[in-house]
Amino acid sequence: MKTTHLTGQTLIALALALALVIFPLIVSSPVTRNLMILVFLYAGLAQAWNIVGGFAGQVSLGNAIFFAVGGYTSTLLLQHVAVSPWLGALAGAALAMILALIVGWPVFRLGGHYFAIATIAIGEIALALMANWEAVGGARGLTISFVRDGNGRPADTWLWFQFNQNKLPYYFIALALMITLAGLTAWLDRNKPGFYFRAIKNDQDAARSLGVNVLRYKLLAFVLSAAFTALLGTFYAQYLLFIDPESMLALRLSVLIALVAILGGVGTVWGPILGSFVLIPLGELSRAHLGGSGRAVDLIIYGALIVLISVFQPAGLMGLGRRLRGR
Amino acid sequence: MALLEIQGLTKIFGGLTAIDDLSFRVEEGEIVGLIGPNGAGKTTVFNCVSGFYEPTKGRLHFAGHEITGWAPHRICHLSMARTFQIVRTFPDLSVLENVMVGAFSRTGNRGQAKQAARRVLELTGLAAKADMRGGSLTIADKKRLEMARALATKPRLLMLDEVMAGLNPTERQAAVELVRRVRAEGLTILMVEHVMEVIMPISDRIVVLNYGRKIAEGRPETIALDDQVIAAYLGEKYRGSR
Numbered sequence: 001m002k003t004t005h006l007t008g009q010t011l012i013a014l015a016l017a018l019a020l021v022i023f024p025l026i027v028s029s030p031v032t033r034n035l036m037i038l039v040f041l042y043a044g045l046a047q048a049w050n051i052v053g054g055f056a057g058q059v060s061l062g063n064a065i066f067f068a069v070g071g072y073t074s075t076l077l078l079q080h081v082a083v084s085p086w087l088g089a090l091a092g093a094a095l096a097m098i099l100a101l102i103v104g105w106p107v108f109r110l111g112g113h114y115f116a117i118a119t120i121a122i123g124e125i126a127l128a129l130m131a132n133w134e135a136v137g138g139a140r141g142l143t144i145s146f147v148r149d150g151n152g153r154p155a156d157t158w159l160w161f162q163f164n165q166n167k168l169p170y171y172f173i174a175l176a177l178m179i180t181l182a183g184l185t186a187w188l189d190r191n192k193p194g195f196y197f198r199a200i201k202n203d204q205d206a207a208r209s210l211g212v213n214v215l216r217y218k219l220l221a222f223v224l225s226a227a228f229t230a231l232l233g234t235f236y237a238q239y240l241l242f243i244d245p246e247s248m249l250a251l252r253l254s255v256l257i258a259l260v261a262i263l264g265g266v267g268t269v270w271g272p273i274l275g276s277f278v279l280i281p282l283g284e285l286s287r288a289h290l291g292g293s294g295r296a297v298d299l300i301i302y303g304a305l306i307v308l309i310s311v312f313q314p315a316g317l318m319g320l321g322r323r324l325r326g327r
Numbered sequence: 328m329a330l331l332e333i334q335g336l337t338k339i340f341g342g343l344t345a346i347d348d349l350s351f352r353v354e355e356g357e358i359v360g361l362i363g364p365n366g367a368g369k370t371t372v373f374n375c376v377s378g379f380y381e382p383t384k385g386r387l388h389f390a391g392h393e394i395t396g397w398a399p400h401r402i403c404h405l406s407m408a409r410t411f412q413i414v415r416t417f418p419d420l421s422v423l424e425n426v427m428v429g430a431f432s433r434t435g436n437r438g439q440a441k442q443a444a445r446r447v448l449e450l451t452g453l454a455a456k457a458d459m460r461g462g463s464l465t466i467a468d469k470k471r472l473e474m475a476r477a478l479a480t481k482p483r484l485l486m487l488d489e490v491m492a493g494l495n496p497t498e499r500q501a502a503v504e505l506v507r508r509v510r511a512e513g514l515t516i517l518m519v520e521h522v523m524e525v526i527m528p529i530s531d532r533i534v535v536l537n538y539g540r541k542i543a544e545g546r547p548e549t550i551a552l553d554d555q556v557i558a559a560y561l562g563e564k565y566r567g568s569r
Contacts, residue, residue, distance in 0.1 A: 192431045192440070199417055199428045206415035209377060211403035211432030211480055267419075 017179055024171050033171055037239065039280045040174035041232060046260035046272030047181040048228040053258060054266035055194060056221040057201025058108070061254050062119030065126045066096040066226040068248040070233025072130070075142050075243060078160075085161035089234035096230035100222045108218045120251065127249040141244025144237065161238040170239050177235065178273065181228055185269045197221055198267065229257075252299065259302055262309060265318025274317050279305075328391065330355040330484055330515050331376070331407075336385035338371055338539075345371045347539040349385070353484065358506070358516045360526040360547070363536035364560050369519040370412050372536070373486055377409045378402045390483060403432060408482035412489050412519075414469040418462030422453055425461050425472055429479030444479055450512075451475040451505060467498040474505065484515045491522045503529060523565055527551065535560065 024033055045067065053059050073095050074088025083091075107118045131139045147162050149155035154164035163169045188194035196217045199207040204214050237243045247253075256279075264275025283298045313320055329352035338346040346368045353359045361369050374380040376387055378399035387395045390405055397405075408429075417425050426444035434440050448454045451471050456464070464472060470490050477485060487506070491499050503525055510516055520526035526533070527547040535543040535550060537559040543550055550556055551567050 191437050192435050195420075195424065195428050195431055195440075198420060198424075202417035202419055203415045205379065205399075206411065206417065207428065208379075208399040209403060209409055209411075210429045210476060211400045212428070213398075213400045 013182070017175075020175055021172075024168060030167070033167065035281060035284055037171055037174045038284070039276050040171075040178040041236065042257070042260050042280050043178045043273045043276035044174070044181050044232050045229060045257045046264065046276055047178070047185055048225045048232070049257045050185065050261045050266065050268075050272045051188065051197070051228075052218075052221040052225040054261055054268070054271065055188065055197035055201065056218055057197075057267075058218055058221065059116045059258065060119045060222070060225065061116050061251070061258060062121075062123035063225065063229050063257050064249050064251070064253040065119075065123050066099070066229035067233040067236070067253065068126065068130065068243075068245070069096045069099060069226075070230030071237035071243045071248055072136060072142070072233075073230070074234040075144060075237050076136060078144065079142065084159055085234055085238050089231050092230040092234050093227040096226040097223045100226035101219060104219045104222045105215075108215055108222075119254070123249060123251055123254055127245050127251075130245040130249060137244065139245060141242060141247075144241040146241070161234075162241070170235075174235060174239075177228075177232060182269065182273065184224075184228075189269055193217065193220060201267070252302075256302065259306060263305060263316050265316030268316075268318045271316055271318045278317065328388075329353060330390060331517070332386075332388040333372075333376065334386040334388070336372070336375060336387070337383045338368075338375055338380060339383045345539050346375065349536070349539070349541055351534050351541060351544060353515060353517050355483070355515050356510075356513070357531045358510055358518065358529055360530035360533045361517060361519045361536065362521070362523075362526060362533060362560065363542075366538075367536040367560075368539040369536055370488055371539075373409060373488055373519065377407060377486065403480055403482075406481065406483040407486070408477035408480045408484070409486040410470070410473045410477055410488050410490060412492070414466070414473050416461040416464065416469045416472055418460070420461050421458050422461060422464070422472055423448065423457040426475050426479045429476040432480045447475045447479045450508065451478070452501070466493050467495075467502075470494070470502070471505065474509075478509065478514075482514065484517065485509065487516065487518045487520075489519055489521060491520055491525050499525060523561070 023036065045063070049060060049063050070089065070092035073092035074085045077083040077088040077091060078085055103118065103122060107115050130136060136142070146154035146164060147157045147160045156163045156165050188197070196207065196212050199210070199212055200214055200217060208214055233248065260275040260279050261272040263279055264273065265271030282301065286298050286301060309316060315322070331353040334350050336346055336349040337344070349372065361372065363369055371380065375382050378394070378397050378401070381396055386393060389402070389407055392405060394402055394405065417428065420428070423444055426447055427440045430440040430443040433443070445454070448457055451474060453468065453471055453475055456468065461472065474487070474490065490502055494502060499522065506516065506529060518526060518530070530547055532545065533547050533550045534541060535556050542559060543553045543556045551561065551565060557563060557566055
C-alpha cells in the first residue's frame with residue numbers, strides 16, 4: 001500500500017514538473033513569468049527552511065542571513081574579482097554553511113526557543129552591520145552592471161548568469177532549484193537523516209537514548225538549510241541585478257520564508273511548495289490591488305494567517321488535505 | 328568481568344543527595360530487579376548509567392569500557408538501551424518508523440533498518456499495528472513500542488523503567504512474557520519495578536534502594552524476608568513473597 005502511494009505521488013510530481021516546464025511556452029506574459037519565478041524562489045527558500053524548521057523542528061527566524069550571504073558573496077566576488085556568479089554561488093553556499101556551524105554549535109545546546117531567539121538576533125545584527133558597512137554597499141546596496149553585447153545592449157550570458165533580452169532561463173533555473181530541493185527533501189524524508197530529524201523534533205532525549213547524536217544532526221539540518229538558501233540568494237541577486245540589506249536581511253523576509261512552509265505544512269515534502277503557490281500570488285495580488293501601501297497590508301495578512309494556522313490548522317494545507325481525505 | 332559495574336555512584340542535586348555511594352553489578356544474562364519506595368533514586372540510577380545525568384562521584388563500567396560521563400548516544404552504540412518511566416513514543420511517527428529510528432543506530436541503509444524493525448515488531452507482537460501513528464496507541468502498546476524501539480538498537484543490556492505501571496493484569500501478563508522472551512534471546516535486563524508480583528518471580532537478583540542507598544541485595548526469596556526491606560518498603564503483607 002505504501003509503495004503504490006509513493007508511486008502515485010511520484011506521478012503527480014512528474015506531471016506537475018512537466019506542466020511547469022511547458023507553462024512558459026504557453027503563457028508568455030512577463031508579469032506571470034515573474035510571478036512564477038517568485039513562487040519558485042519562495043518555494044525553494046521554504047523547502048530549505050523546512051529541513052531545519054519543519055523536519056528537525058528547530059525554528060529558524062533568521063534564514064534571510066544565509067540568503068544575504070549567498071547574494072552578497074557572489075556579487076562581491078563578481079565585482080571585485082570578476083568571478084562568475086556560478087562559482088560565486090558555491091562560495092556563498094560554503095560561507096553560509098560555515099556561518100551555520102558557528103551559530104549552531106553553541107546555540108543548539110540550549111533549548112529550541114533559544115535557537116529561534118538567537119536567529120532573530122543574528123539576523124538583526126547582520127542587517128544593521130550591512131546597512132552601515134560602506135565597503136559592501138551600505139544601505140544603498142550593490143548594483144550589478146549589465147553585460148553588454150556587441151551593440152551595447154544588455155545581453156544574455158550564461159557565463160555571467162544574466163539574461164536581459166530573453167528572461168526565460170531565469171524561469172527554468174528557478175524551477176530546477178525548486179525541483180532539486182524537492183528531490184533532496186524527499187530523499188531525506190525516506191532515509192536515516194530524515195528519520196533522525198523527525199525523532200529530534202518529537203523527543204530529543206528519547207532520540208538520544210536510541211543512539212542519535214542530536215547536536216550533529218541539528219547542525220546537519222541547519223547547514224543544509226543554509227547552503228541552499230545561499231544558492232537562492234545568488235539567484236536572486238542575478239535576477240534583479242540589485243541587492244540591498246533591506247530586501248535580503250529584513251526580519252519580515254525570514255518570517256515570510258517560515259510562514260510559507262508553515263502554511264503549506266511543516267515537515268512535509270509538498271508543504272513548502274503548496275504554501276508558496278498559495279501565499280506568493282496572494283501577496284502580489286494584495287500589493288497590486290490594495291495600492292502602494294501594500295507593504296503594510298501584506299504584513300497584516302501574514303499576521304492573520306499565522307494566528308489562523310496556529311489556532312485552527314497547525315498542520316497547514318497538507319494537514320487540511322489529509323483531513324478532507326479522511327485519514 | 329560483569330557486564331555493568333556501578334562503583335560508588337553518588338548523585339547530588341544542589342542540596343539533595345539523590346544517590347549515596349551505590350555499588351552493584353549486573354552479570355551477563357541476568358535479570359536484576361531494582362526496587363524501593365518512590366523517591367529512592369531508582370530512575371536517577373538509570374539516568375546516571377545511561378548518560379543523561381553526570382555522576383557527582385563514582386565510576387560506571389559497561390561492556391569493558393568506563394562510561395562515566397559519556398553521552399547517551401555513545402552509550403547506546405556500546406549496546407545499552409533503556410526505556411523511560413513516562414513513555415516517550417515519537418507521536419508523529421508510525422509504529423514502524425518509531426522502531427526504525429532504533430534500527431538506524433546499527434545501519435545507515437533504509438531497507439535494512441525497515442527489515443530489522445519489522446522483525447522486532449514481530450517479536451513484540453506489534454506487527455499488526457505497524458502503520459498506526461505512534462501517538463494514537465494505548466498506553467500498554469506505547470510501552471511495548473518503547474521496548475521494541477530499544478530492542479531495535481540491538482542492546483546487550485536493556486534497562487526497563489517501570490514497564491508494568493498502568494497496565495491491567497492481562498497486559499501485565501503479556502509484558503512479563505515479552506521480558507522472558509527477550510531474556511531468552513540472550514539479553515541482560517535491569518528492571519525498575521513497583522509491582523512485586525511481577526518482579527519477584529522474574530528476577531535472578533534484587534537490589535533494594537531506600538533514600539538513595541542500597542539497603543539489601545540478593546535473591547528474591549532472601550529479600551522478601553529481610554526486615555529492613557519490609558520496614559522500608561514491602562510491608563508485612565509481602566513478607567516471604569515469591
